[in-house]
Amino acid sequence: MIQIKNLNKSFLLYNQNDTNINVFKNINFRVNKGEVVALTGNSGTGKSTLLKLIYGSYVISKGDVLISDINIRKSSPRDILKLRKNKLGYVSQFLRVVPRVPTIDVVIEPLLEIGCEKKIALKKAQEILERLNIPKNLWNLSPLTFSGGEQQRVNIARGFIHNYPYLLLDEPTASLDQNNKNVVLDLIEKAKLNGSAIIGIFHDETARNKVATREVNLENL
Template identity: 55%
Template sequence: MIDIRDLSKTFTLHNQGGAVIEVMRGASLSVLPGECVALTGASGAGKSTLMRMIYGNYLAASGTIIVGGVDVARAEPREIIRLRREVLGYVSQFLRVVPRVPTLDVVAEPLLAIGVDRDTARDRARALLTRLRIPERLWSLSPTTFSGGEQQRVNIARGFAHAYPALLLDEPTASLDAANRETVLTLIEEAKARGAAIVGIFHDQAARDRVCDREIDVTQFTPGLAA
């Protein structure tokens, strides 16, 4: 489902005379349906950079990123949009939504985008918000007014609303209390059971041990850090 071969990435510092910084070289990994792979390595090793390249936020310098048959490294913008809508979900650490949209609709939106009827989409959103302990009195409000922990749980609910065949998870259990952490880990296990291919960053070792099948140390792909 996810297959990465010989991936590299550079950044050009235009405000520093156009200096080119090589941040990743020769990254290769595969993730099968039903498998969760953790990206590990020291801060600055390139974990988030690799995730952003898989999602198409960063353009690769070379190599291939095949997700659901689409090479993200070379795909047209419309192909990336379709991939994100139908195939590839991303739970980031930060919730980014249009202000004033009710929380219930924020969570239901991924289902509405693929043609699920409004009632069914909202039912799924209600179920997830309930599981993640977002009080019903908040569902009609914009999540932009919520606490950081509440926003994180709304972001998780939104990311798991549609049964994406592939998922990217950036610290999904960070700062959660024990009950909500357990819910998130169960959601990940359910996604694996239905065949989702998952790439994640988990600084929580116990969470990593529970849901991840393998670990990939991205330091090996980082020029200057690789042994």
């Protein structure tokens, strides 16, 4: 499970007159296996920041994030990379990839990293790209020139190709049409039934109500 204990985050902006931004204080909640917790709260309350703290991308100011028995605040960068590779998935709002790498290779990468055979990884990638309606003639092209929604679906394919027991989703359905939105919601539902502990941000209330088992509002904590 994921546990958030007395978590505080502030940013000290050295290059802007040492301005201190307090994002949030004393956040406490836990996410069990098979739960989808939706983070809510107005823009700027720190939803994306919280996911980045859990993923180990931002430094924790105070408090703890536990993923099973692993304490993120006390983990070395090497331990965090290992955790991301095996257990902790993150679908960010925007796709970040190395230029000129074909889409299919972007999608199979997480499986190759855990030692999956290339043939099996390719088969899984084809299945998920088909499911997400990415036209076959695009699979061998870099996703950098794709439309916003296509890039988002490549990002989702990458995040769901491996059954991560812990999954962080930042607006996974934001720029998708209804049909593709439903495909993504089905993928989330499947991961939930599989026993993953999931934390997501969903601006779309209908999408949120469909998959979330609980809501944590960052304004009321």
